[in-house]
Amino acid sequence: MKELTIISGKGGTGKTSVVASFAALAKNKVLADADVDAADLHLILAPEIRHEEDFMGGRTARINLEACTECGECLERCQFDAISPDFVVNRIDCEGCGVCVHFCPVEAIDFAQNICGKWYISETRLGPMVHAKLGIAEENSGLLVSLVRNQARVLAEDRGFDTIIVDGPPGIGCPVIASITGASAVLVVTEPTLSGLHDLERVGGLAAHFKIPTLACVNKFDLNEEISDQIANFCARNHIELVGRIPYDTAVTYAMVAGKSIVEFSDGKVSGAIKEIWHRLEHFLKD
Amino acid sequence: MIICIASGKGGTGKTTIATNLAVSLNGNVQLLDCDVEEPNAHLFMKPEIDHTETVTTPVPEVDLGKCDFCGKCGEICQFSAITVIGEKVLTFPELCHSCKGCMMVCPREAISEKGRALGVLERGTSGSVEFIHGRLRIGEAMSPPLITRVKEHIDPKKTSIIDAPPGTSCPVIVALKGSHFSILVTEPTPFGLNDLKLAVGAVRTLEIPLGIIINRCDVGDDRVARYAEQEGIPILMEIPDDRKIAEAYSRGIMVVDVKPEMRGRFRALYERITELVG
Numbered sequence: 001m002k003e004l005t006i007i008s009g010k011g012g013t014g015k016t017s018v019v020a021s022f023a024a025l026a027k028n029k030v031l032a033d034a035d036v037d038a039a040d041l042h043l044i045l046a047p048e049i050r051h052e053e054d055f056m057g058g059r060t061a062r063i064n065l066e067a068c069t070e071c072g073e074c075l076e077r078c079q080f081d082a083i084s085p086d087f088v089v090n091r092i093d094c095e096g097c098g099v100c101v102h103f104c105p106v107e108a109i110d111f112a113q114n115i116c117g118k119w120y121i122s123e124t125r126l127g128p129m130v131h132a133k134l135g136i137a138e139e140n141s142g143l144l145v146s147l148v149r150n151q152a153r154v155l156a157e158d159r160g161f162d163t164i165i166v167d168g169p170p171g172i173g174c175p176v177i178a179s180i181t182g183a184s185a186v187l188v189v190t191e192p193t194l195s196g197l198h199d200l201e202r203v204g205g206l207a208a209h210f211k212i213p214t215l216a217c218v219n220k221f222d223l224n225e226e227i228s229d230q231i232a233n234f235c236a237r238n239h240i241e242l243v244g245r246i247p248y249d250t251a252v253t254y255a256m257v258a259g260k261s262i263v264e265f266s267d268g269k270v271s272g273a274i275k276e277i278w279h280r281l282e283h284f285l286k287d
Numbered sequence: 288m289i290i291c292i293a294s295g296k297g298g299t300g301k302t303t304i305a306t307n308l309a310v311s312l313n314g315n316v317q318l319l320d321c322d323v324e325e326p327n328a329h330l331f332m333k334p335e336i337d338h339t340e341t342v343t344t345p346v347p348e349v350d351l352g353k354c355d356f357c358g359k360c361g362e363i364c365q366f367s368a369i370t371v372i373g374e375k376v377l378t379f380p381e382l383c384h385s386c387k388g389c390m391m392v393c394p395r396e397a398i399s400e401k402g403r404a405l406g407v408l409e410r411g412t413s414g415s416v417e418f419i420h421g422r423l424r425i426g427e428a429m430s431p432p433l434i435t436r437v438k439e440h441i442d443p444k445k446t447s448i449i450d451a452p453p454g455t456s457c458p459v460i461v462a463l464k465g466s467h468f469s470i471l472v473t474e475p476t477p478f479g480l481n482d483l484k485l486a487v488g489a490v491r492t493l494e495i496p497l498g499i500i501i502n503r504c505d506v507g508d509d510r511v512a513r514y515a516e517q518e519g520i521p522i523l524m525e526i527p528d529d530r531k532i533a534e535a536y537s538r539g540i541m542v543v544d545v546k547p548e549m550r551g552r553f554r555a556l557y558e559r560i561t562e563l564v565g
Contacts, residue, residue: 008297009325010297010298010325010327011296011297011298011299011325011453012296012297012298012299012453013297013298016478036456037454037455037456037459037485038295038296038297038453038454038455038481038482038485040296040477040478040481040482043477043478043481058365059365077387077391079385079386079387080386092460092464092492092493095384095386096365097365097366097384097386097388098363098365098386098388099363099386099387099388099391102363102388102392103391134455134456136455136485136488136489136492137455137456137457137460137488137489137492137493138456138457139456139457141454141456141457142428169454170297170324170325170453170454171322171324171325171430171452171453171454171458172324172325172423172425173324173423173427173428173429173430173458174428174429174430175456176324177426177428191298192537193536193537193538194327194330194537194538194539195302195325195327195330195536195539198325198327198330199325199327202324202325202425203325205425206425206426209425209426210426223533223534223537224534224537224538227537227538250506253476253506253507256476256477256478256507257476257477257507257508259477
């Protein structure tokens with residue numbers, strides 16, 4: 001089984017548009033949207049949900065005020081300032097550590113598991129897809145990302161497919177780590193800006209830290225060819241294989257508005273560049 | 288006043304708005320880059336850093352001489368960061384949330400604190416703007432505690448502008464918390480609209496007043512504007528797609544330096560927010 005995760009460090013470089021195109025080009029694959037707190041892939045793939053389940057995340061303390069003696073033990077021990085002076089737990093601040101629950105002398109604190117979101121198995125015109133929706137202001141996005149990836153793997157095995165394509169989140173923190181650990185390779189979609197380069201350096205460092213083979217492509221490379229070259233140099237020095245440069249074209253936005261991937265929408269220069277990148281990725285994943 | 292610039296979707300122009308707003312106001316401003324996973328504001332502000340510190344979070348260190356392997360630490364830990372197996376105590380500091388439960392519950396006081404590095408915090412100035420940012424250590428999963436540390440530098444006597452991370456989960460919530468106003472920067476595309484709705488949900492959960500800036504307002508469709516009207520959310524500013532701005536951005540140059548007339552628009556934006564906050 002080969003699993004390719006697409007990440008970017010910086011947000012808004014075009015990860016999801018690239019993934020949607022790969023979805024149209026790849027055969028025998030399962031798609032997974034691991035950007036669980038701002039998922040967008042479904043806007044292009046229009047999934048028909050076949051299976052839906054609650055995502056059970058962490059726990060939250062809730063003080064039963066009738067049983068509470070207001071001794072203040074919980075207030076004193078909470079490291080997250082999540083309990084108000086009148087003994088109400090702030091759901092957003094509560095880390096779910098259970099320290100207050102353990103130390104309450106009158107057992108007045110409940111500690112129920114939360115429904116933190118939902119996850120889905122769907123069919124799309126471009127193949128099966130596993131995706132999720134983290135509840136607003138919920139925690140445990142890393143856990144949900146791991147769940148989505150595991151379900152994608154089970155689904156691929158069921159169908160006898162050999163490839164999983166994962167649309168990852170931006171950044172380098174918890175959900176990104178959860179979306180790349182153990183992947184066959186990561187593709188970083190970057191852009192020719194100082195921010196894009198800076199963020200590629202950090203996310204490339206993260207992939208190296210976890211010893212995951214890393215490839216990169218420059219989206220909208222012609223917006224600044226000088227920085228595109230700097231990115232190419234950075235990649236060459238850091239064992240990152242640059243698999244392509246995608247030109248800027250407003251057709252990408254028109255495709256998005258039409259609910260299509262760019263390779264389905266037009267046969268222009270962007271589609272050509274992405275097809276070439278996918279061709280190289282297929283070879284890379286085979287080896 | 289604390290103004291937090293957030294977005295849901297990444298790459299819509301949060302940092303552009305945050306940095307240009309900061310330099311357009313006449314002093315008494317601080318900019319806090321809370322996108323600690325991928326901080327970029329410094330590329331534009333080019334601050335002189337005069338203070339750097341490593342930020343740590345407490346994790347357990349077990350004194351095996353005192354430990355009697357009772358296992359209470361492993362029972363209280365919700366994050367599988369400490370566990371006792373036979374006469375061994377395994378700790379996984381990267382999973383620890385620093386609740387100190389293990390230290391509190393240990394009957395033999397065998398567990399003490401050591402620090403796990405979350406990243407660095409840097410402070411300095413850029414012109415008349417005070418600049419603070421955090422940089423998450425590569426490989427570190429938890430950004431919220433570092434964001435909290437950056438926000439400890441908020442000076443209530445100043446206008447504080449926070450550049451938030453993308454998304455709608457915990458790091459964004461931590462960046463938003465305590466703000467007096469939130470600007471959500473979006474673009475008029477299906478992805479922009481979808482993520483804007485999620486971000487509006489997050490900001491409303493925190494009961495923070497908000498407004499929208501539509502960046503590259505002429506590239507997509509009018510669904511963002513229609514949504515804002517339906518929801519009664521003010522559109523504070525619309526910035527057309529402009530090659531000159533994109534080009535400047537790519538080189539780390541501020542919008543107000545290539546389009547000085549934008550300074551007035553950013554000042555008007557601040558005035559508008561002041562009115563909305565009341």
